[in-house]
Amino acid sequence: MTNRTGTPLVEMRDISISFGGIKAVDHVSIDLYPGEVVGLLGHNGAGKSTLIKILAGAYRADHGEILINGDPVEINNPRDARNLNIETIYQTLALADNLDAASNLFLGREIKKRGIVDDARMEAEARKIMGRLNPNFRKFNVPVSSLSGGQRQSVAIARAVYFNAKILIMDEPTAALGPHETQMVAELIQELKAQGLGIFLIEHDIHNVMKLCDRASVMKNGQLVGTVNVNDVTDDDILGMIIMGKPPAKAA
Amino acid sequence: MSDQGHPAQAAPPRRSLIDTLEIDVRLLGMLMAFAAVAVVFTIWTGGTFVGPRNVFNIAVQTVPVGIMACGMVFVIVARHIDLSVGSMLAMSSAVMAMSQTTWLPTMFGTEYGNPAILAATIVLGLAFGTLMGAITGWFVGYQRIPSFIVTLGGLFVWRNVNWFTTNGQSVSLTDPNLLMFGGTEGVLGATASWALGLVASALAVWAIIASRRNKQGHGFAVKPVLAETVLAGLIVGTILLFVGWLSRYPVPVAKLKRLFEARGEVMPEGYTAMHGLPISVLILIAVAVAMTVVARKTTFGRYIFAMGGNPDAAELAGINTRALTVKIFALMGFLCALAALVAQARLQSHGNDIGMLEELRVIAAAVIGGTALAGGVGTIYGAILGALIMQSLQSGMAMVGVDTPFQNIVVGLVLIIAVWVDILYRKRLGLSK
Numbered sequence: 153m154t155n156r157t158g159t160p161l162v163e164m165r166d167i168s169i170s171f172g173g174i175k176a177v178d179h180v181s182i183d184l185y186p187g188e189v190v191g192l193l194g195h196n197g198a199g200k201s202t203l204i205k206i207l208a209g210a211y212r213a214d215h216g217e218i219l220i221n222g223d224p225v226e227i228n229n230p231r232d233a234r235n236l237n238i239e240t241i242y243q244t245l246a247l248a249d250n251l252d253a254a255s256n257l258f259l260g261r262e263i264k265k266r267g268i269v270d271d272a273r274m275e276a277e278a279r280k281i282m283g284r285l286n287p288n289f290r291k292f293n294v295p296v297s298s299l300s301g302g303q304r305q306s307v308a309i310a311r312a313v314y315f316n317a318k319i320l321i322m323d324e325p326t327a328a329l330g331p332h333e334t335q336m337v338a339e340l341i342q343e344l345k346a347q348g349l350g351i352f353l354i355e356h357d358i359h360n361v362m363k364l365c366d367r368a369s370v371m372k373n374g375q376l377v378g379t380v381n382v383n384d385v386t387d388d389d390i391l392g393m394i395i396m397g398k399p400p401a402k403a404a
Numbered sequence: 405m406s407d408q409g410h411p412a413q414a415a416p417p418r419r420s421l422i423d424t425l426e427i428d429v430r431l432l433g434m435l436m437a438f439a440a441v442a443v444v445f446t447i448w449t450g451g452t453f454v455g456p457r458n459v460f461n462i463a464v465q466t467v468p469v470g471i472m473a474c475g476m477v478f479v480i481v482a483r484h485i486d487l488s489v490g491s492m493l494a495m496s497s498a499v500m501a502m503s504q505t506t507w508l509p510t511m512f513g514t515e516y517g518n519p520a521i522l523a524a525t526i527v528l529g530l531a532f533g534t535l536m537g538a539i540t541g542w543f544v545g546y547q548r549i550p551s552f553i554v555t556l557g558g559l560f561v562w563r564n565v566n567w568f569t570t571n572g573q574s575v576s577l578t579d580p581n582l583l584m585f586g587g588t589e590g591v592l593g594a595t596a597s598w599a600l601g602l603v604a605s606a607l608a609v610w611a612i613i614a615s616r617r618n619k620q621g622h623g624f625a626v627k628p629v630l631a632e633t634v635l636a637g638l639i640v641g642t643i644l645l646f647v648g649w650l651s652r653y654p655v656p657v658a659k660l661k662r663l664f665e666a667r668g669e670v671m672p673e674g675y676t677a678m679h680g681l682p683i684s685v686l687i688l689i690a691v692a693v694a695m696t697v698v699a700r701k702t703t704f705g706r707y708i709f710a711m712g713g714n715p716d717a718a719e720l721a722g723i724n725t726r727a728l729t730v731k732i733f734a735l736m737g738f739l740c741a742l743a744a745l746v747a748q749a750r751l752q753s754h755g756n757d758i759g760m761l762e763e764l765r766v767i768a769a770a771v772i773g774g775t776a777l778a779g780g781v782g783t784i785y786g787a788i789l790g791a792l793i794m795q796s797l798q799s800g801m802a803m804v805g806v807d808t809p810f811q812n813i814v815v816g817l818v819l820i821i822a823v824w825v826d827i828l829y830r831k832r833l834g835l836s837k
Contacts, residue, residue, distance in 0.1 A: 208720075210719075210720060229722070230719065230720050230721065230722045231722035234722055240720070242720065244716070246714070246716060246717040246720045246721070247714065247717055248709070248710040248711075248713035248714045248717045248718065248780070249713050249714055249780070250709060250712065250713035250714075250780035250781060251706075251709060251710060251713055255706060255710070256717075259706070259707075259710055259717070259718070259721040259723070260707075260721035260722040260723050261722075262703050262706060264703070267702070268697075268701045268702065269700075269701050269702060269703060269706060271701075272618045272619055272621070272622045272624065273622065275622065275624065276622040276623075276624075295713075
């Protein structure tokens with residue numbers, strides 16, 4: 153089991169954000185410990201993706217604070233998040249379709265030699281990391297638009313893993329994948345967890361949640377319903393939280 | 405579903421000759437279109453079309469549009485458009501015309517024609533062009549006004565600020581140092597052209613070898629040596645043919661005599677001199693090479709393509725897309741000013757209508773050259789070829805006596821057909837979405 157006695161890796165305290173008067177996230181607090189997978193659940197529009205985008209630097213919270221290893225931090229843009237070793241795998245994959253795998257992997261952090269982008273070295277590094285994540289991947293010299301969903305997903309994951317993430321945000325990483333590739337992602341999550349990364353996992357499939365997550369935080373209408381230890385509850389309890397918006401009687 | 409035992413991926417990939425040589429099929433298509441234009445007009449004109457004199461003229465006339473088309477590729481790749489390039493050219497030209505003839509000479513009490521004045525003028529003009537572009541970029545990038553609107557406004561604004569700058573009058577430009585940038589008045593001569601051609605050939609071969617070594621160093625597959633040799637041969641051949649051809653275009657005897665007289669000498673009997681490479685064409689080549697390097701080998705270029713491919717992805721990858729937009733348009737403005745320098749030197753004057761409708765030619769050149777208006781796709785060499793194809797068409801049609809209105813009709817049709825063929829090609833390859 154994950155040790156949750158020390159300082160959390162991430163603490164998001166009392167976070168709120170509204171868009172045009174609608175409170176997308178309403179005073180939500182969640183935390184994440186090293187080597188832990190915390191599932192974020194809820195209906196579409198519950199505010200999970202918005203909450204996580206605040207941590208990733210895509211949005212700025214109206215209210216609340218973020219602590220990394222106990223220190224308050226300012227995350228104003230995606231660059232700040234990356235500098236704090238927070239990496240994000242977005243639902244929409246966030247790949248530039250017209251560029252090849254290596255260019256996408258290193259986008260924003262290119263390897264340079266004397267001020268010039270070193271494509272050969274980046275491709276070599278991309279081949280190394282892809283060899284580990286998805287040994288069948290061979291399409292290095294074509295735009296990622298011509299890749300399958302699973303291949304694109306492995307590029308997106310490789311990007312997050314390559315740069316030594318400490319905190320990984322995965323927004324429905326298996327949504328576009330077949331069973332085999334889903335299994336691959338599940339194994340990867342276990343491996344990264346064992347390496348001591350903290351992972352926020354947005355996931356709709358309750359089986360994956362029960363299998364992969366240590367804790368689950370459920371949101372509804374922008375508010376946090378509650379956070380439970382996955383081992384202490386049944387999948388029906390969690391479904392109840394998602395649908396009814398009430399924490400189960402015995403847990404919490 | 406398929407009833408075959410093996411999935412498609414198990415089949416060995418079929419590699420055609422073109423695949424093996426890794427030739428860009430689209431480039432090949434454009435080269436063939438260009439060759440077709442050249443062949444048709446050569447036959448039609450009985451050979452005059454490819455004569456050194458006409459090749460020289462086409463090259464010189466292509467320069468301003470070619471320079472701006474390089475910048476337009478970046479603008480369009482980034483999913484924007486710039487309709488104000490013709491007006492920015494006129495405005496830069498007005499600033500340079502006024503500063504070299506009136507403003508700077510008055511300020512420093514020097515005469516028109518002082519080289520220091522010209523140098524300061526060029527710096528001022530280029531800086532002003534960059535500033536105009538940066539203003540556009542700020543409205544587009546930071547204020548999120550569509551570039552179509554900002555630059556359509558810019559088209560009106562700069563064209564008419566230009567009018568006020570010169571009080572609507574044409575400015576005659578006679579400084580021989582300025583005219584050097586125009587074409588005929590600024591050529592290298594045969595010897596220097598050949599020397600430059602050989603150096604360029606050596607550099608091209610070196611670049612191919614260096615790139616191959618780099619790939620091998622990382623253990624990647626490289627093209628067969630034969631393919632690389634053929635490619636290098638084609639490049640070197642093209643360079644030397646171009647240089648050699650222009651070095652066969654003689655300077656008229658009357659003009660040579662005038663040049664000697666200007667230096668207080670008498671021209672020796674039987675003296676001849678060849679044009680060789682014009683400085684303006686060298687400027688275009690330098691811009692094209694620099695822009696290609698920027699596009700392929702710098703993060704700036706990489707980010708432009710990423711932003712064109714998926715603006716959200718670029719933003720989430722930590723790229724400052726707003727500042728990037730300002731830089732793209734500032735670069736466009738800089739290139740407009742550079743094109744203005746060449747254009748006013750070639751025309752030997754600044755007129756109100758300088759660069760009029762040039763924005764449409766520049767966009768057409770980029771699009772004929774394979775730049776996709778949807779963004780994310782485009783090449784510098786394509787845009788130059790596009791400009792060259794358009795200029796050759798016009799030049800050829802003018803030579804065989806086609807009326808100007810009909811010339812423009814043909815250019816318009818070529819634009820549509822070029823994009824149509826490109827779409828058909830992409831559909832067939834399954835590249836379009």
